[in-house]
Amino acid sequence: MRVDLFDFDLPQELIALRPVEPRDAARMLVVTPAGLADRAVRDLPACLRPGDCLVFNDTRVIPARLEGRRGEARIEATLHKREGLRSWIAFVRNARRLRVGDSIDFGAGVTALVEAKLDDGSVQLGFPGDEPVELLLERAGQMPLPPYIASKRPTDARDREDYQTMFARSDGAVAAPTAALHFTPRLMEAVAAAGIAHETLTLHVGAGTFLPVKAEDTADHRMHAEWGRIDAATADRLNAVRARGGRIIAVGTTSLRLLESAADAGRVIRPFEGDTDIFITPGHRFCGIDGLMTNFHLPKSTLMMLVSALMGRETMLAAYAHAIAQGYRFYSYGDSSLLLPEG
Known part of the structure; x- marks a missing residue:
């Protein structure tokens, strides 16, 4: 399909630079075959049915953006996929100044060696020593905010908490599963009281999620791989939800993509x-899923294509036009939508 079929105009002032407080006060556009409804995230329990199950991604964002030098050259690296105990694939600004074997000084006693330069332009970095790489990143790294936020303001200490979900426990993501940023303990209590279950899985979101689709046709776009896990007990419980007539509602496109990767043609996870x-x-x-809770996505992005696959392209373009007209806040720190293809 042509990529420009998923384009739309977004006023820059609708790009959220900070989340609302409290988190569950964000707005939520409910999209069903019957039409659109303007709600709030805290209304979620009333929008679902007893017996449904929300599925969250428990990945934890690491401070994966590093700034350093190789000699006189300034190097900026964003780690996006672990390749070994001490090796990461990174998108590197100024990568043309690097050669295999070069050492990059990221400050705070953190260095990395260029192990390889890959065909897609990314760089494999190795971190020498015995100290866990996660501790090195805590010392020298910054939270890897999306480009549409980082280009408008600097990362600060507040982002260390704001850009992390309440479910985060498995280190490895370089982008937050942002749909779950809206959840609070208060909302989860209301979800449970409404008879709605929840489960967690792990997908370590990579920085590739922000890469623009440069191809003119979707058939020519290559996705970056991300590592994920659904254990057997979780898969069994999710299948039991369906067997009892409940729906599996993915919270975020990351949860959805992993569930779809794990499900077979018979809808067994x-x-x-x-x-x-x-x-x-x-x-x-x-x-793998029966519905999706997700934020509002970039024009011509793979995620705009995903929600169009779930609900229909015309439906989603109409929903986004409504959201823009009503002043919904877009992207990672923005408002939410609840997509239910069968109502």
Whole structure:
């Protein structure tokens, strides 16, 4: 399909630079075959049914953006995928100044060696020593805010908390599963009281989620792989939800992509551990989920294609036009939508 079919005009002032407080006070646009409804995130329990199950991504964002020098050259690296105990693949600004074997000084006693330069322009970095890489990043790294936020204001200490969900426990993401940023303990209590279950899985979100689609046709776009895991017990409980007539509602496109990677054609969710580079576009048959809670996405992005696959392109373009007209806040720190293809 042509990528420009997923384009729309977004006023820059609707890009949220900070989340609302409290988190569950964000607005939520409910999209069903019956039409659109303006709600708030705290209304979520009333928008679902007893027996449904929300599925969250428990990945934890690490401070994966590093600024340093190789000699006189300024180097900025954003780690996006672990390749080994001490090796990471990174998107590097000024990568042309690097050669295999070069050492980069990121300050605070943190250095990295260039282990390889890859065909897609990314760089494999190795961190020498015995100290866990996560501790090195805590010392020298910054939270990797999306470009549409980082280009408008500097990262600060507040982002260390704001850009982390209440479910975060498994280190490894370089982008937050932002749909879950709206959840609070108070909201989760209301969810449970309404008879709605919840489960967690892990998908370490990579910085590739922010890369623009440069191809003119979706068939020519290549997704970056991300590592995920659904254990056997979680898969069994999710299948039991469906067996009892409940729906599986993914909280975020990251949870959705992993569930779709793990589900078979019979709509059975299997245990999964490994990389996935699933690219969901219109025509995809959804087998792992029955609905999606997600923020508002970039024009011509893979995520705009994903929500169009779930609800229909015309429906989503109409929903986004409504959201823009009503002043919804967009992107990672913005408002939410609840997409229910069967109402």
